[in-house]
Amino acid sequence: MADKQDRWLDRETAERLLRGESPENAVAPEAHDQAERLARTLAALSALGAEPLRADEELPGEAAALKAFSEARAARESRTESHTSQQSRTSHPSAYPGDAGLVRIGGRPGADRNGERAHRRWSRPLRLGLAAAVAAGMLGGVAVAAGTGVLPSPFDGAGPEPGASVSGAASPDRPLVSPSPEASGGGPDAVAPDGGTDRDTTGGTKSTDGSSTAPGARGGWPKGVTSSCRDIEAGRTLGTQRRRTLEGLAGGWSQVTTYCAHVLEGGSGRNTGDGQDDSDYRNSWGDDYSGTDRGGHDEGSAGLSAGPDAGSAGTGYDQDDDHSGGTGSDDDGGARNGGTGTGGGDNGGTGRTGGTGRH
């Protein structure tokens, strides 16, 4: 019996009913009543999902949902913002403390005249905290830098275009120096936050490299980079972090060979390399390093800020880097290498150095 009864309800008819369509034409007359009843049942069920809405009437959970939405959006934007708003920050150094949660963590080692230890201690939280921002940082940072021309502003003010100046500048010192002032100024601070992120992005790894290396780079190349390049040249495989760092600096894996060639042959000659290498490098670098620079600054400034002020930091720098480029070195480092940027370490190093200098 049951079979007979529901024979009318074949797959196709069921589909129609489920879609809210009328079964009429598809159903034999004798099954019409049954089909109708089933259709009404489904209509009643469907009415569950069709509570009336009035435009002027707020639904019970609506406000909460909207709040959650705008909070999520704000969170997303602040993630992005750190990269985007470099300029605005520059103009408002005061913003630094507020927005710099991440950065300050990294930089805070103001207490950290004991550079290394402090740095290491912080690198982990940084890495964790920034992990989320890494992808955004790398991509976003680059895109922003490229699109906005954010990078140039810090450096350019001083003078030459990063790329051009560098290349031309057999005397790296000049360019470097000029930037330094900015660094000491609001610039660094503003930059710092971003840098922090970027740095992280690049990786805790870098920071590691950097820390040891950073100060070292006498040529301006982060030490870690040089050794990574050597490893590559020697045919060794790099760990993920180192590889990424290098990629970031070079502006892509395909550029790494060229980049490393410059690093290894140029040594201190980074100038040469950079200067000449053109747009390709510059772009990627620019991006990166804009991030980097910021990072560098950040740390520097952070360290400083943690301490008293940028000013002192500036001093610190000068002393350190004098050979390479003194204060400028920061910027430069960042600029030329982007490497610096990448190498959180470098920055960290710088920051540290700054701190030390103060001492």
Next chain:
Amino acid sequence: MGDDAELTAAVLAAQNGDETAFRAVYRAVHPRLLGYVRTLVGDLDAEDVASEAWLQIARDLERFGGDADRFRGWAARIARNRALDHIRMRGRRPAIGGDETELTGRAAECDTAGEAIEALATGRTLDLIARLPQDQAEAVVLRVVMGLDAKTAADTLGKRPGAVRTAAHRGLKKLAELLGDDPETAGVLDALPPQRRPRSRAVTSASVTQASARTQKDM
């Protein structure tokens, strides 16, 4: 399916941070979502569970990708998970299986005979649905209340479309059988207009809504 196109666009805009668009999405999808949740946890807790689901939707919207139908399915899956959490936490049985007293009480409070009848019909219907095996009930509810197609419903349930189609088909057969055995329900249902019918809505933001069902007001 202009409504679906609007919802798709609204979802996209919301993903780009447009709050007005998110509100439109909310208003378009919430009624169905709430109805679906009601079948899972009952009337009393449905609002809370649906609210929790929306919080998660708001947070995770960024990561969603797809059109209106997929969005409804995605929202339904989130709501379902929240409902299951809720049920586990409270140690309650799913409301598909219904709490008739609530529904009856609700019917008694309605002003018009039409609303009362519909509420009663809904209550009866839920009661009937509750007598289906769980997989059949869920398949039918996702299709009819959430308005999902078989494939999206399958995604929501983590099953294959064929399985969901079969479950829904069997669910309808079972329903037809139950209706045959239940003259009272049949009588109540006979008071209802025969077909769900798309109907344009006055609500602006809800224009996104896919209103394939009658509403109580329409009675």
